[in-house]
Amino acid sequence: MPKRVAIVGIGQTKHEESKGHYMYHETDFEAAKRALDDASLSRGDLDTVIASGWDAIDGRTLSDMHTCMAIGGYLKDSSHAGEDGIMALVYAYLRIASGLFDVALVAGHGHREASIDAVTRVVFDPLFTRPAGRNYIITMAMQANSYMHKHGVSKEQAAKVVVKNRANGARNPYAHLDSPVTLEDVLASAPVAYPLKALDCPPESVGGVALILAAEDVVRRITDKPVWIRGIGWAIESYEMGDKDLAEIPSLAAAAQRAYKMAGIRRPLNELDLAEVHEATSFHELMDYEALGFAKPGQGAKLIDEGTTEMGGKLPVNPSGGSLCANLFGASGLVRAAEAALQLRGDAHGRQVAGASLALAHGLSAPSGAAAPTNCVAILERG
Amino acid sequence: MTQEEEILIMPGAWNLPFRHTAGRFASRFFRELRDNKKIFGVRCPECRRVLLPPRPFCERCFASIDEWVEVGNQGTLELFTICYVPFLGLPPPPIATIMVKLDGADGCLSHILGGIDLSDVDKAPELVKIGMRVEAVWRDERKGEIGDIEYFRPVKSSRRA
Ligand SMILES: [Zn+2]
Numbered sequence: 426m427p428k429r430v431a432i433v434g435i436g437q438t439k440h441e442e443s444k445g446h447y448m449y450h451e452t453d454f455e456a457a458k459r460a461l462d463d464a465s466l467s468r469g470d471l472d473t474v475i476a477s478g479w480d481a482i483d484g485r486t487l488s489d490m491h492t493c494m495a496i497g498g499y500l501k502d503s504s505h506a507g508e509d510g511i512m513a514l515v516y517a518y519l520r521i522a523s524g525l526f527d528v529a530l531v532a533g534h535g536h537r538e539a540s541i542d543a544v545t546r547v548v549f550d551p552l553f554t555r556p557a558g559r560n561y562i563i564t565m566a567m568q569a570n571s572y573m574h575k576h577g578v579s580k581e582q583a584a585k586v587v588v589k590n591r592a593n594g595a596r597n598p599y600a601h602l603d604s605p606v607t608l609e610d611v612l613a614s615a616p617v618a619y620p621l622k623a624l625d626c627p628p629e630s631v632g633g634v635a636l637i638l639a640a641e642d643v644v645r646r647i648t649d650k651p652v653w654i655r656g657i658g659w660a661i662e663s664y665e666m667g668d669k670d671l672a673e674i675p676s677l678a679a680a681a682q683r684a685y686k687m688a689g690i691r692r693p694l695n696e697l698d699l700a701e702v703h704e705a706t707s708f709h710e711l712m713d714y715e716a717l718g719f720a721k722p723g724q725g726a727k728l729i730d731e732g733t734t735e736m737g738g739k740l741p742v743n744p745s746g747g748s749l750c751a752n753l754f755g756a757s758g759l760v761r762a763a764e765a766a767l768q769l770r771g772d773a774h775g776r777q778v779a780g781a782s783l784a785l786a787h788g789l790s791a792p793s794g795a796a797a798p799t800n801c802v803a804i805l806e807r808g
Numbered sequence: 809m810t811q812e813e814e815i816l817i818m819p820g821a822w823n824l825p826f827r828h829t830a831g832r833f834a835s836r837f838f839r840e841l842r843d844n845k846k847i848f849g850v851r852c853p854e855c856r857r858v859l860l861p862p863r864p865f866c867e868r869c870f871a872s873i874d875e876w877v878e879v880g881n882q883g884t885l886e887l888f889t890i891c892y893v894p895f896l897g898l899p900p901p902p903i904a905t906i907m908v909k910l911d912g913a914d915g916c917l918s919h920i921l922g923g924i925d926l927s928d929v930d931k932a933p934e935l936v937k938i939g940m941r942v943e944a945v946w947r948d949e950r951k952g953e954i955g956d957i958e959y960f961r962p963v964k965s966s967r968r969a
Binding site for chain 2: 445446481484540542543546550551552553554556557558559560562563566567570571574615616617618619620621663665666667668671
């Protein structure tokens with residue numbers, strides 16, 4: 426039997442436009458320190474650390490030479506997830522569930538040292554795809570257009586996601602963009618790549634996030650407010666954009682089904698108290714609703730029209746403001762897990778969903794955008 | 809409080825040479841573009857899909873592939889976006905990137921769209937339509953690369969003034 430695993434420590438920096446006085450891995454250090462303080466643990470209590478982030482974005486191959494030390498890895502078991510921090514959470518979960526380790530720290534960072542537009546071109550196949558003008562946001566725009574075209578979703582409906590998330594982010598002290606916007610603001614913002622306007626796209630934020638995970642045997646020694654990982658699933662889909670229906674996110678649907686099965690969830694819209702989803706763009710949050718089973722295919726926009734996913738709605742989605750308010754490119758998925766865990770502890774000051782006991786956190790790991798996305802879903806429960 | 813210190817920014821750039829092997833599948837595809845102005849896909853022996861770009865195996869059936877199928881120079885525009893902001897490493901905007909399903913193929917090829925005036929931000933998405941017919945425009949001097957097709961353009965009969 427795998428061991429039960431809980432989140433016992435949470436640390437985030439403020440996410441913001443610039444932290445010019447920091448080197449890129451100092452946000453990992455600050456977040457790790459905060460997570461240790463939160464758990465009343467010290468570096469010596471950690472058995473393993475997992476850093477995360479894309480080497481090419483960090484501008485150093487083996488960026489974990491910095492980051493693993495910045496999160497307490499000296500002379501310890503350590504690994505590096507070369508993708509979004511949500512996968513560092515997966516690898517730490519597996520290490521603890523196996524019984525080989527008791528306490529793990531996972532972390533991720535975002536910085537603005539790279540041109541994400543340029544670096545994300547490198548992940549595309551150099552023979553066929555890279556010459557055809559692809560980068561992260563272009564493939565996300567194509568996916569948004571596919572979804573809009575197939576299901577008749579309007580730009581206004583997607584813009585409502587931005588309005589919702591920016592209103593939520595304005596109450597989140599960690600958020601980078603902390604001002605609300607109107608529907609008119611979104612629709613009048615500068616075109617980026619059709620159908621995406623500037624405000625449909627997340628910012629690039631500087632910041633760090635860290636979580637401490639512990640095995641069931643030691644959880645109660647550390648905290649009386651654990652957040653249990655009740656279910657977790659992850660999946661990758663095809664790299665070939667030409668082979669698939671881009672109006673769907675099958676890797677997210679597969680990940681969710683595994684997580685729901687493990688957690689015994691049959692009707693997520695009714696059973697969950699909140700969800701933190703990694704919306705790559707405003708359109709993607711609507712697509713996420715469908716892949717996560719909150720709505721039937723093509724019906725995601727109904728949830729935003731009816732206010733279901735607003736604060737105070739049946740299933741608030743992104744009470745933190747989501748990636749549209751703070752986007753660590755390479756750790757935005759891990760931030761979703763941190764925010765969901767804060768909610769379940771009752772510590773999401775200013776943005777708390779009252780009485781939350783069961784939450785979903787979703788992370789997207791895909792520097793290639795809609796090509797080969799890996800999606801991870803975790804179901805978290807208040808302990 | 810501490811006084812404002814000067815924080816330095818160190819510029820960096822990667823320009824790393826590679827020698828990517830095209831292998832027998834992409835090599836044949838690119839030779840056909842260069843020598844014959846023909847576009848070939850491959851057919852999976854199990855699901856029977858005609859796949860582009862050509863590849864040695866079908867990831868879904870996990871089957872080896874060895875059947876070549878010529879597909880059309882024309883096809884249907886299945887998906888597009890039009891970029892309005894300059895992206896480092898890409899041509900200046902506006903550019904339309906597309907997925908085109910060539911006649912006889914099951915998968916789409918990634919390419920760019922030309923032959924349309926995209927300069928009017930509001931009008932351009934009306935001129936580029938999912939489902940429109942497009943055709944390959946070949947370069948005169950071909951080198952055996954995907955850019956031997958300079959771009960796809962709307963087929964004349966459906967092109968708007
Ligand atoms: Zn097949």
